[in-house]
Each structure stands twice: as C-alpha cells, then as structure tokens.
Amino acid sequence: AVTVTVNPIALDFTAVPKSLADVVAVPAGYDVTVLYRLGDPLAAGVSAYANNGTDSNFAQRAGDHHDGMSYFGLAATGTAPSASNSTRGLLVMNHENITESYLHPNGPTGLSAGSVRPTAEVLKEMECHGVSVVEVTRGSAGWSYVQGSSLNRRITPFTPTSFSGPVAGNALLFTAFSPNGTAGRGTINNCANGMMPWMTYCTAEENWAGYFRRDADDNARRSAALGTKSVTAFNRYGLGIRIGNYNWTSAAAPAAGDTRIAKFNATVDASKAANGTGDYRNEPNQYGWIVEIDPFDPNSTPRKRTALGRMNHEGVCPGRMIAGVKPAFYMGDDAQGEYIYKFVSNTAWAAADATAANRLAVGDKYLDAGTLYVARFAADGSGQWLPLVFGQGVLTPTGYPTYAFADQADVLTHCRLAADAVGATRMDRPEWTAVNPATGEMYCTLTNNSSRRPTGANAVDAANPRAYVDTKVTGGSSTGNVNGHVIRLRETNDSTEATGFTWDVYAFGAEAGADAANINLSGLDATNDFSSPDGLWFSEPTNTAGQATPVMWIQTDDGAYTDVTNCMMLAAIPGRVGDGSTKSVTSTVQGASATVQARVGKAPGASLKRFLVGPKGCEITGITSSPDGTSLFVNIQHPGEGGDPQNITSNWPANQTGTAAAGVRPRSATIVIAKADGGIVGI
Numbered sequence: 267a268v269t270v271t272v273n274p275i276a277l278d279f280t281a282v283p284k285s286l287a288d289v290v291a292v293p294a295g296y297d298v299t300v301l302y303r304l305g306d307p308l309a310a311g312v313s314a315y316a317n318n319g320t321d322s323n324f325a326q327r328a329g330d331h332h333d334g335m336s337y338f339g340l341a342a343t344g345t346a347p348s349a350s351n352s353t354r355g356l357l358v359m360n361h362e363n364i365t366e367s368y369l370h371p372n373g374p375t376g377l378s379a380g381s382v383r384p385t386a387e388v389l390k391e392m393e394c395h396g397v398s399v400v401e402v403t404r405g406s407a408g409w410s411y412v413q414g415s416s417l418n419r420r421i422t423p424f425t426p427t428s429f430s431g432p433v434a435g436n437a438l439l440f441t442a443f444s445p446n447g448t449a450g451r452g453t454i455n456n457c458a459n460g461m462m463p464w465m466t467y468c469t470a471e472e473n474w475a476g477y478f479r480r481d482a483d484d485n486a487r488r489s490a491a492l493g494t495k496s497v498t499a500f501n502r503y504g505l506g507i508r509i510g511n512y513n514w515t516s517a518a519a520p521a522a523g524d525t526r527i528a529k530f531n532a533t534v535d536a537s538k539a540a541n542g543t544g545d546y547r548n549e550p551n552q553y554g555w556i557v558e559i560d561p562f563d564p565n566s567t568p569r570k571r572t573a574l575g576r577m578n579h580e581g582v583c584p585g586r587m588i589a590g591v592k593p594a595f596y597m598g599d600d601a602q603g604e605y606i607y608k609f610v611s612n613t614a615w616a617a618a619d620a621t622a623a624n625r626l627a628v629g630d631k632y633l634d635a636g637t638l639y640v641a642r643f644a645a646d647g648s649g650q651w652l653p654l655v656f657g658q659g660v661l662t663p664t665g666y667p668t669y670a671f672a673d674q675a676d677v678l679t680h681c682r683l684a685a686d687a688v689g690a691t692r693m694d695r696p697e698w699t700a701v702n703p704a705t706g707e708m709y710c711t712l713t714n715n716s717s718r719r720p721t722g723a724n725a726v727d728a729a730n731p732r733a734y735v736d737t738k739v740t741g742g743s744s745t746g747n748v749n750g751h752v753i754r755l756r757e758t759n760d761s762t763e764a765t766g767f768t769w770d771v772y773a774f775g776a777e778a779g780a781d782a783a784n785i786n787l788s789g790l791d792a793t794n795d796f797s798s799p800d801g802l803w804f805s806e807p808t809n810t811a812g813q814a815t816p817v818m819w820i821q822t823d824d825g826a827y828t829d830v831t832n833c834m835m836l837a838a839i840p841g842r843v844g845d846g847s848t849k850s851v852t853s854t855v856q857g858a859s860a861t862v863q864a865r866v867g868k869a870p871g872a873s874l875k876r877f878l879v880g881p882k883g884c885e886i887t888g889i890t891s892s893p894d895g896t897s898l899f900v901n902i903q904h905p906g907e908g909g910d911p912q913n914i915t916s917n918w919p920a921n922q923t924g925t926a927a928a929g930v931r932p933r934s935a936t937i938v939i940a941k942a943d944g945g946i947v948g949i
C-alpha cells in the first residue's frame with residue numbers, strides 16, 4: 267500500500283502579469299541570471315561566441331533551442347554523483363532544433379528545392395542539435411558554468427549510439443553504417459527528457475521524421491524492396507515524400523565516404539541489397555526512441571531503449587519508485603490525435619540501484635524488458651492501459667487489416683499502428699508527462715489540436731471535450747482545441763503496475779474572458795490564464811514545517827494567445843483526481859455542434875499562478891532545480907523566432923539586465939531563478 271499525503275501549503279509570490287516585453291519577467295523578490303547560451307564555449311580554448319553567424323565548432327559549444335533539462339548533483343570534487351549537492355552539478359539539456367536564420371552571417375542559403383546547401387552550413391546546423399552536458403557551480407556571485415570541465419560533453423547527430431531492447435539487431439534497423447542493426451549515429455530533435463532514479467538522463471526524439479528526404483518514386487521503390495508494409499509504416503509516421511528539413515541532403519559530402527549528410531536521405535537505392543544494409547532506407551527507423559545517457563561518463567555510448575516504443579517521443583517521466591514494485595515510465599506522443607503510453611518494467615525496483623556505479627547497466631535492467639501500454643479513456647472517468655504485445659488480441663500477422671505485425675520488434679517500432687489496432691484514445695497532442703511525487707498521480711499536457719471538431723473523425727470526446735473558434739489570434743483565426751488542457755490520472759490502487767485508472771482534467775487552457783460555460787471551464791483569471799501547456803514538471807521543495815511539498819510547473823508553447831502575451835510558466839499546487847465535477851460542454855465549429863460531459867478538476871483559483879513571462883518569440887520549455895529548491899533552472903527556447911539578421915525581432919538575452927542591445931542577435935539560453943533572500947523558489 268502507498269501512503270498518500272498532500273501537505274497544505276500555498277504559493278507565496280505575486281502573479282506576474284501577461285506581457286509582450288522582450289525580457290524574462292519573474293515575481294518581485296526573485297532574480298534572473300543568464301547561465302548558458304547558444305554558442306557558449308564548452309571545451310577549453312574555444313573562443314567566445316561572436317554571435318554574428320561566423321562561429322563554428324558547435325560540437326564544443328552549446329547547441330541551439332534549449333529544451334528538456336535535468337540537474338545532476340556532483341560530489342564536491344571529482345566526477346561521482348551526489349544527489350543532494352546544490353552547489354556543484356551537471357546540467358544536461360536537449361537542443362531540440364535551430365533558428366537557422368541567425369546561425370549564418372546573412373541567413374542560410376540554398377533552402378529551396380533544387381538548390382544546393384553549402385556543406386559547412388549543413389554540418390553546423392546538424393551540430394547545433396543534440397544534447398549538452400555542462401558542469402555548473404554556485405559561488406558567492408551565483409551560478410556559472412565551467413568551461414573546460416572534463417565532464418562537459420556535446421552529443422550531436424554524429425555521436426555513436428547503440429540499440430538495446432527487443433528491436434536491437436532487427437532488420438528494421440539495418441543500415442550501411444550498421445549492417446546488423448545494433449548501432450547508430452546520434453540523436454535529433456530532442457524535446458523533453460526524464461531523469462532516471464539511478465542518475466541517468468533520458469532524452470526523447472520528437473519531430474525526427476521531418477529531417478528525412480524521400481524522393482518522388484520512393485513509395486514504388488520501397489514497396490518493391492520491402493513490401494507495401496514499409497510504405498504504410500512510413501506514412502503512419504509522417505515520413506512523406508519531401509526534400510527534408512533545411513534541404514540538408516542537397517549538400518555535398520564533406521569527404522568521399524563520409525555519410526553523415528547522406529544518411530538523411532531515406533530513398534531506396536534499388537541497386538543495393540533489399541534488406542537495407544547498403545543504403546539508408548531504414549535510417550528513419552533508427553529515430554523516434556527514448557535515448558539514455560550517463561552524464562557522469564563522457565565516454566559512454568548513449569543507448570536507444572527500444573522497449574519504450576517509437577513515436578514522436580515528447581519525454582519520459584518515471585512514476586514513483588517503490589521497492590518491490592515494478593516501476594512505470596509515462597510518455598506522450600506529440601502529434602494530433604496521438605496517444606499517451608506507459609512502460610512497466612518486468613523487474614521490481616530495488617532501492618540500492620539508485621546509487622549503483624554502472625548506471626547504464628541499471629538502465630538495461632529496468633528499460634529493456636517490460637510491457638508497453640497505451641491509454642484508453644472512458645467517458646465515465648475510468649480508463650484502461652492496453653498492452654502492446656505481439657500475439658495478443660489483434661497484434662498478429664492477420665489480426666489487423668491495415669498492418670500485418672511480424673513480431674514484438676515490429677510492434678514496438680510501429681507502436682502507433684499497434685495502438686490504432688487496439689483502440690486507444692486519440693488525444694489533443696500529448697506533450698510532457700509529470701508525476702506528483704506525493705500522490706503518484708500522472709499529469710500530461712495536451713497542448714492544443716487544430717483538427718479537433720464537434721463531429722466526424724476527430725470528434726470531441728470526454729477526455730478531449732472542446733472544439734471552438736478563436737478569431738483574436740496573431741495572423742488569423744484558430745480552430746479546434748485552441749488552448750489545450752492538462753489531463754491527469756490516478757492508477758488503480760495507486761500502483762505503477764495497474765492496468766486501470768481514473769482520470770479528470772486538472773485545468774483547461776483559456777483566456778480569462780472566454781465563455782465560462784464552454785471554454786474557460788477551469789475559471790482562469792488574469793493571474794493564471796494560459797494557452798498551450800507543454801513543459802510540465804514537479805519540484806519537491808520542503809516547506810517551513812519540513813514537509814516535502816510538490817509544486818507543479820507548467821510551461822507554454824503557444825501561438826493562439828501571443829497577440830496578448832509572450833509564452834510563460836505557471837506554478838501550481840494541484841489537488842487530486844476527482845476533486846471537481848462533471849460539466850456539460852458544447853462545442854460549435856462552422857455550424858457543427860456536439861455536447862459532451864467533461865470531467866473538470868476543482869477550479870485552481872490561487873493554487874495556480876503565473877510565475878514567469880518570457881521574451882519575444884520564445885517558448886518556455888525545460889526546467890529543473892537544485893536539490894535544495896533554492897535555484898530553479900529554466901530554458902528559454904528560440905527568442906526572436908521568425909526574425910533574421912536583417913530583421914532582428916528580439917535582443918534577448920543580451921538585454922536582460924537592461925543593457926541597450928539593439929542589433930544583437932537573440933540566443934536560446936538557460937536561466938537561473940533564485941529568491942533574493944535565498945529561500946525556496948515558489949513557496
């Protein structure tokens with residue numbers, strides 16, 4: 267049995283107003299410092315970032331588009347972990363994507379179809395993706411990062427990786443680089459993250475599909491070589507006929523035999539072996555995984571954990587770890603109408619593993635064997651976890667007309683098709699998952715869904731109950747679930763092993779003035795109204811009575827409310843699943859109408875408050891804390907997005923201190939937020 271307590275405590279700050287200013291704003295009594303920016307040098311001897319498009323060598327600099335992030339405490343000296351050290355640690359963070367317009371002197375060249383990209387531009391853009399590991403220390407002047415630390419590391423799309431779990435060695439992973447399907451190169455579009463209880467970092471490969479090129483006749487070539495199944499699978503994963511993001515594969519190889527660029531062309535070369543060992547027809551199957559990294563060993567090889575399935579992985583959050591109980595890992599697949607998943611290990615948790623020296627071997631133990639489940643939400647507030655196991659139900663060669671599953675490796679590589687087959691609930695873009703450490707309840711941001719409608723193939727349901735039209739947005743109107751919501755579930759018997767749950771919606775995003783009956787269902791007001799929740803994480807500070815008190819942080823990635831405010835972060839002390847009521851909600855779009863019963867959590871009121879508003883054009887994504895709760899690390903992603911060297915639309919972070927910075931290019935960056943009095947952030 268699990269003890270469930272929520273300690274009574276209140277958020278202790280004055281809500282930050284919505285703002286369009288080009289600065290990070292936090293409550294009175296808090297300070298912001300800028301810690302780690304795009305291009306900052308990691309290795310010794312690397313020059314300071316010029317920030318004019320001439321910089322190179324991003325394998326030894328901070329990448330772009332800072333995203334999911336975790337703090338790992340280090341011992342006072344040396345390279346060993348210390349889970350409690352709040353003055354020296356490693357920040358590990360994702361670099362999801364790039365703002366290519368600011369990475370070259372006059373912006374990128376050769377982006378359009380038929381043009382040729384310069385090789386140096388392409389390699390630079392590739393190296394701006396991936397993951398950073400950077401040592402940070404807190405001194406009398408606050409936090410700084412340590413240039414030249416032996417633990418600093420960049421993982422890029424070129425870093426050697428290995429595959430583990432049921433898909434390792436399967437023909438679906440065969441490439442010219444790895445003819446036996448056990449190795450790969452790098453990771454890309456790393457969105458959110460998960461800190462494993464044994465002190466490793468998991469990074470999630472999200473919008474990887476867009477980087478791949480497929481030429482016009484690849485469907486025919488692919489069908490001939492690999493069967494029509496391969497085309498069905500590629501279509502289901504958004505691997506269309508296209509030149510690929512940034513037209514990368516138009517660039518010439520850096521040297522004969524160098525396939526770092528060519529690997530992004532998945533077009534079948536009919537002159538090569540049908541099984542894919544001679545080209546990169548299977549390279550897209552090497553992406554879409556959760557990748558585990560040991561941040562304390564810069565020479566370790568990241569492991570792609572195939573048992574957790576392949577999708578647009580947003581992130582992964584472990585449930586509570588309880589000795590003798592099999593742990594669960596919760597995941598969202600961020601695309602319209604995709605699913606929420608959990609993986610349950612075959613092995614029950616042993617507390618000694620939290621401090622084991624061979625961290626990736628502990629990962630093998632918990633992440634390579636288990637059951638992947640997908641969620642189905644019922645209108646009555648119950649739900650089921652449906653197992654995705656080859657041979658069970660319709661997951662057989664003949665059980666599902668759309669796709670003939672061959673084995674468990676096929677089910678995991680194509681878990682979207684398996685989830686379709688078993689009848690999972692199609693959600694409004696599942697983004698981050700987070701688990702309340704006090705209750706074990708799992709929260710998931712459903713950021714928005716412009717395809718949700720009252721009726722038809724994307725009809726509203728109890729778990730995704732809103733579709734409406736918002737005409738007051740930047741650049742035109744927005745339709746569907748415009749503002750998103752945060753769903754949550756409580757496992758049966760509060761057990762990570764459960765196959766059933768109850769659920770409700772913690773909060774619906776909305777503008778404060780929106781229709782209270784059908785849109786602003788959670789009664790948001792000027793202090794806490796938000797749109798498009800995305801980043802989601804629980805800190806667990808200790809209150810003045812010595813009680814651990816979870817605070818939930820919600821970060822936004824919004825397009826619909828940006829006519830009024832830049833993206834933001836809110837703090838919450840949430841209640842419990844089922845603390846609210848059922849509301850009858852009517853959706854109306856273009857003459858179609860439908861009414862469903864929404865399950866709305868208790869109105870958050872003052873237990874949800876806006877804590878931060880970011881600079882122009884940014885998304886707020888990525889958050890972690892020092893173990894003592896006095897320093898909160900937050901990532902500001904793509905400030906000034908949409909601008910270019912001729913039209914610089916943000917000068918952040920150069921202007922954060924109030925310094926005049928006109929003409930300075932914006933940079934994604936990590937900030938640190940601390941209370942001026944040194945206290946715990948938020949409470």
Ligand code: FEO
Pocket residue numbers: 362457458472580600697800
């Ligand atoms: Fe990278 Fe779904 O956000």
Ligand code: CA
Pocket residue numbers: 457458580697698800801823887
């Ligand atoms: Ca996200």
Ligand code: CA
Pocket residue numbers: 697713800823
């Ligand atoms: Ca998003």
Ligand code: CA
Pocket residue numbers: 362823885903
């Ligand atoms: Ca983003």
